[in-house]
Amino acid sequence: MKASPFLFAATLLMTSVSASATPPTPPDAVQKPYEVKAPHGATRNDEYYWLRDDTRKNPDVIAYLNAENAYVDTTMQRLKPLEDKLYEEIVGRIKQDDSSVPYRERGWWYYSRFETGQDYPVYARRQGTMDAAEQVMLDVNEMAKGKDYFSVGDWVVSQDNKLLAWAEDDVGRRQYTIRVKNLETGEIYEDRISGVSPNLVWADDNKTLFYIEKDPETLLTKRVKKHVLGTPASQDELVYEEEDESFYMGIGRTRDDKFICIGVESTVSSESRCAPAANPARFTVLAPRERDVEYSADHHDGRWVIRTNEGGAKNFKIMTAPTDATSRAQWKDWIEHRNDVFIEGFELFDGFTAIAERSNGLERLRLLKGEGQEEYVKADEPAYSMGLATNAEPDTDWLRYTYTSLTTPATTYEVNTKTGERKLLKQQPVIGYDPEKYVTERVWANAKDGTKIPVSIVYKKGFKKDGTAPLLQYAYGSYGNSMDPAFNLPVVSLLDRGMVYAIAHIRGGQEMGRDWYDQGKLFNKKNTFTDFIDVTDFLVKEGYAAKDRVAAYGGSAGGLLMGAISNMAPDKYRLILSQVPFVDVVTTMLDPTIPLTTNEYDEWGNPEQKDYYEYMLSYSPYDNLKKQAYPAMFIGTGLWDSQVQYFEPAKYVARLRDLNTSDKPVLFRTNMDAGHGGKSGRFRRYRELAEMYAFTLDQLGVEGGSAEAAAAVK
Numbered sequence: 001m002k003a004s005p006f007l008f009a010a011t012l013l014m015t016s017v018s019a020s021a022t023p024p025t026p027p028d029a030v031q032k033p034y035e036v037k038a039p040h041g042a043t044r045n046d047e048y049y050w051l052r053d054d055t056r057k058n059p060d061v062i063a064y065l066n067a068e069n070a071y072v073d074t075t076m077q078r079l080k081p082l083e084d085k086l087y088e089e090i091v092g093r094i095k096q097d098d099s100s101v102p103y104r105e106r107g108w109w110y111y112s113r114f115e116t117g118q119d120y121p122v123y124a125r126r127q128g129t130m131d132a133a134e135q136v137m138l139d140v141n142e143m144a145k146g147k148d149y150f151s152v153g154d155w156v157v158s159q160d161n162k163l164l165a166w167a168e169d170d171v172g173r174r175q176y177t178i179r180v181k182n183l184e185t186g187e188i189y190e191d192r193i194s195g196v197s198p199n200l201v202w203a204d205d206n207k208t209l210f211y212i213e214k215d216p217e218t219l220l221t222k223r224v225k226k227h228v229l230g231t232p233a234s235q236d237e238l239v240y241e242e243e244d245e246s247f248y249m250g251i252g253r254t255r256d257d258k259f260i261c262i263g264v265e266s267t268v269s270s271e272s273r274c275a276p277a278a279n280p281a282r283f284t285v286l287a288p289r290e291r292d293v294e295y296s297a298d299h300h301d302g303r304w305v306i307r308t309n310e311g312g313a314k315n316f317k318i319m320t321a322p323t324d325a326t327s328r329a330q331w332k333d334w335i336e337h338r339n340d341v342f343i344e345g346f347e348l349f350d351g352f353t354a355i356a357e358r359s360n361g362l363e364r365l366r367l368l369k370g371e372g373q374e375e376y377v378k379a380d381e382p383a384y385s386m387g388l389a390t391n392a393e394p395d396t397d398w399l400r401y402t403y404t405s406l407t408t409p410a411t412t413y414e415v416n417t418k419t420g421e422r423k424l425l426k427q428q429p430v431i432g433y434d435p436e437k438y439v440t441e442r443v444w445a446n447a448k449d450g451t452k453i454p455v456s457i458v459y460k461k462g463f464k465k466d467g468t469a470p471l472l473q474y475a476y477g478s479y480g481n482s483m484d485p486a487f488n489l490p491v492v493s494l495l496d497r498g499m500v501y502a503i504a505h506i507r508g509g510q511e512m513g514r515d516w517y518d519q520g521k522l523f524n525k526k527n528t529f530t531d532f533i534d535v536t537d538f539l540v541k542e543g544y545a546a547k548d549r550v551a552a553y554g555g556s557a558g559g560l561l562m563g564a565i566s567n568m569a570p571d572k573y574r575l576i577l578s579q580v581p582f583v584d585v586v587t588t589m590l591d592p593t594i595p596l597t598t599n600e601y602d603e604w605g606n607p608e609q610k611d612y613y614e615y616m617l618s619y620s621p622y623d624n625l626k627k628q629a630y631p632a633m634f635i636g637t638g639l640w641d642s643q644v645q646y647f648e649p650a651k652y653v654a655r656l657r658d659l660n661t662s663d664k665p666v667l668f669r670t671n672m673d674a675g676h677g678g679k680s681g682r683f684r685r686y687r688e689l690a691e692m693y694a695f696t697l698d699q700l701g702v703e704g705g706s707a708e709a710a711a712a713v714k
Contacts, residue, residue, distance in 0.1 A: 173641075587622075
């Protein structure tokens with residue numbers, strides 16, 4: 001077969017890399033004109049569209065990705081000792097034989113543990129007491145042997161405690177296979193169901209398993225099916241099929257274990273249908289879906305408890321309904337809506353209710369203990385993250401919750417809601433780490449439109465706010481996902497070298513309530529990008545960082561953020577770190593066959609409509625690349641990524657190389673064996689991070705990666 005021009009170029013590059021000590025020339029992908037059309041007549045040329053290969057087998061595409069990886073290998077070769085040191089530091093902080101906090105359910109104590117030197121967890125349980133003999137349910141280390149990637153996405157034990165069903169993925173594309181094990185005999189049944197989501201529920205008969213089948217092309221959660229053990233998966237009964245491709249789907253049991261519920265939700269609407277777990281033959285809709293009405297329901301103590309934005313409750317409220325409710329007309333207000341408090345969720349107990357809330361950008365837990373009786377779980381720091389932990393059983397006076405901050409490792413407490421007694425159950429062990437050596441702050445940056453943006457900061461004691469320090473600024477800013485100030489074990493290696501780490505809680509998240517999210521999506525999306533830039537300006541002005549030593553970091557939709565700010569304000573950043581970045585917004589959102597596209601029209605807009613098309617086109621990173629000097633970049637992706645396809649960053653880097661007038665390095669690393677989350681295993685993923693951190697220290701001229709070294713890498 002005649003070799004393609006690019007395949008030849010890639011081979012030549014890899015040969016010259018090994019034959020010469022001089023810095024290699026970056027790969028140069030060939031251009032092939034391709035017209036991308038929109039239904040309203042707009043067209044664009046996408047000269048790198050050919051890099052899309054849904055089979056992941058095209059030799060030209062694989063050659064390009066391998067050439068980029070070879071370029072990273074060679075460019076980073078002199079930094080390998082620093083990468084190794086960083087990796088050893090990070091892994092050295094991890095307690096290798098660690099275990100989770102056990103929780104009790106139906107007479108058994110469940111937990112996971114790691115063994116020294118092992119990458120994957122062991123899932124185990126003990127009957128009655130933690131002093132009883134251990135029963136290993138799944139040893140994921142054994143299951144992962146010989147595989148480049150392996151993940152257990154979900155597992156669930158039958159109501160009689162005898163059977164275990166789990167979902168596994170050995171590719172990284174989040175298309176799972178269900179398996180079943182008899183926990184009494186150890187037998188793994190022949191039942192095997194592929195192409196599903198990791199979301200499983202047993203019925204009360206202990207032989208019927210409900211699961212969600214994915215569309216094989218779009219990977220949308222499409223159908224709920226019922227599998228009876230011992231029967232062929234091809235004969236599984238269809239329970240429910242979702243026709244609207246803008247909805248996601250999940251399935252679970254209620255708090256009191258009396259119902260199995262199918263929940264569907266889009267960005268702006270949701271619907272639940274439930275059936276008795278003892279006889280799940282007919283699922284009844286709790287309240288029909290309606291645009292701009294979201295709700296989620298749980299059942300306990302003979303009633304439904306519903307979190308909803310019904311009636312214009314933008315920050316959500318909590319309502320109740322009788323067990324036989326089939327419409328919103330039967331709902332009654334319980335916890336009222338407040339403009340200054342965002343209700344995130346709740347947990348129901350026999351004697352109290354725990355409400356997870358946000359106020360002034362911080363999380364808190366409110367305890368309702370009777371008519372008019374309430375109190376808040378206390379926090380000890382100015383910037384922190386607090387949330388509900390695993391509370392498997394409702395018949396207790398104790399509430400388990402998690403607490404962490406940028407200086408406090410993840411901690412699990414339980415508090416007695418009657419006496420106020422608090423117990424420390426576990427704090428994430430971090431070997432060699434002393435929290436007293438670090439300081440965390442919460443500050444507020446002014447956006448150009450006058451909005452105050454909360455920022456969480458951490459640095460090592462002794463830091464001087466004199467405008468000379470290197471800074472790593474992180475943010476996400478999409479889907480209403482809040483990036484709370486949690487302890488970040490690898491970041492300690494940056495702090496110890498004098499760096500400042502900051503999380504910008506920009507619009508598009510939900511840190512400040514639902515309106516914060518609405519101000520950062522659809523036609524307000526650019527607020528997300530300008531907020532991030534304004535935070536950078538603030539931190540530099542206030543002396544937290546040197547203006548020429550700022551690195552920005554984001555992943556997935558946060559990678560879109562990175563692409564946007566590097567187009568809009570390239571001079572404000574020395575380095576951009578972008579993992580699995582969503583950078584080809586318009587082309588992806590025009591293609592409903594690409595996984596997850598149709599679910600997200602209410603997040604980004606539908607570019608089949610001209611006004612959305614034009615607005616999205618005005619910020620799409622790939623479409624707004626231009627001839628200018630860009631910062632140094634480290635961009636990562638996974639070949640099997642199902643959320644942001646590998647070809648988005650691949651095309652982005654190829655076009656960037658054509659237009660970039662800077663001599664700063666652009667590195668593009670593709671993990672050829674993984675998907676959206678990178679490598680599997682608790683240690684292997686830190687190898688990838690150590691490489692990125694080594695590049696960061698080098699580019700910012702930090703001790704361990706000098707300014708001279710940064711110049712040499714160009």
